[in-house]
Amino acid sequence: MIETFATPFRSLGRIASDLLFPPICTGCGVGVSQPGGLCPSCWTELRFIERPFCDVLCTPFSFDPGDGTVSADAIADPPPFERLRAVVLYDDRARRLVSALKYSDRLDLVPLMAAWMARAGRDLLDEADVIVPVPLHRMRLWRRQFNQAAELGRRIAAARGLPFAASALVRVKATRSQVGLRRSQRQSNVRGAFRLSPAGGAAIAGRRVLLVDDVFTTGATASSATKALKRAGAASVDVLTFARVAAFEG
Structure with a gap:
C-alpha cells in the first residue's frame, strides 16, 4: 500500500524536476526529450566504431x-x-x-x-x-x-x-x-x-x-x-x- 501511494508522488517529483531542470544534450547543452541523451546533431557527429x-x-x-x-x-x-x-x-x-x-x-x-x-x-x-x-x-x-x-x-x-x-x-x-x-x-x-x-x-x-x-x-x-x-x-x-x-x- 505504501508503494501504491509513493509511486504517484515520485512521478510528480520527476515532472517537477524536468520543469525546473529540463533535460539537455550531454554534448552541447540544447534541450532533449530524455535526460542523459544526445541531440540529433551531436549523435550524427560521433563516428561510432562498427x-x-x-x-x-x-x-x-x-x-x-x-x-x-x-x-x-x-x-x-x-x-x-x-x-x-x-x-x-x-x-x-x-x-x-x-x-x-x-x-x-x-x-x-x-x-x-x-x-x-x-x-x-x-x-x-x-x-x-x-x-x-x-x-x-x-x-x-x-x-x-x-x-x-x-x-x-x-x-x-x-x-x-x-x-x-x-x-x-x-x-x-x-x-x-x-x-x-x-x-x-x-x-x-x-x-x-x-x-x-x-x-x-x-x-x-x-x-x-x-x-x-x-x-x-x-x-x-x-x-x-x-x-x-x-x-x-x-x-x-x-x-x-x-x-x-x-x-x-x-
Whole structure:
C-alpha cells in the first residue's frame, strides 16, 4: 500500500524536476526529450566504431576482410594486451565529451559513456574476471578529485556484476600530459609508470583483466599498464576505452 501511494508522488517529483531542470544534450547543452541523451546533431557527429575492424587494435577497415582479421599494424608491432575495443573515433565531438568529463566535472556523462562502452566491449566483458581502471598519479587525482577511468569502470562493473579492483594498479610516476607528445616521447613518458598495489596481487593473479580508460591514442599508457598487470600474474589483459584515435603519426 505504501508503494501504491509513493509511486504517484515520485512521478510528480520527476515532472517537477524536468520543469525546473529540463533535460539537455550531454554534448552541447540544447534541450532533449530524455535526460542523459544526445541531440540529433551531436549523435550524427560521433563516428561510432562498427565492424569490420581489426580484432586486436579495433582499427576500422574500409572493407570487410572477414571475422577475426588482424591489421598490418597489429602484426608488425603486436601490443602486450590481447584486444582493444572502443566506442568512437577520437574526433572533435568525442574530444569535447571526454574533455567535459575530465576537466569540467561532467560526471553526468558517465552513465551514457559507460553504457556505450559496455556495448562496444561486450565480447571482452563476457570473458573478463575483473575490471581495473588506469589510475591517476596521486597528485593529479588530488587536483582533479576523481579519476574518469575509475568512474567509467565502476559503472561498467556494476552493470555487468563483475569485480572492480579500483586500487589494484598504482601510478608511481608523475608523468607529464601525453597531449602533444610524439609516439616515442609518449612511450618514454609512461615507461615504468605503473605497479601493483600491495593488495592488488590477490585481485589480479591468474585473472583475465579488463583494463578501462577514456582514450586510446598510441597505446603507450595501455601497454605500460598491461605490462605491470602481467608482471603481477594476470592471465590476460584486454583494454576497453570510450574513444580511440583513427591513426597516430609522429
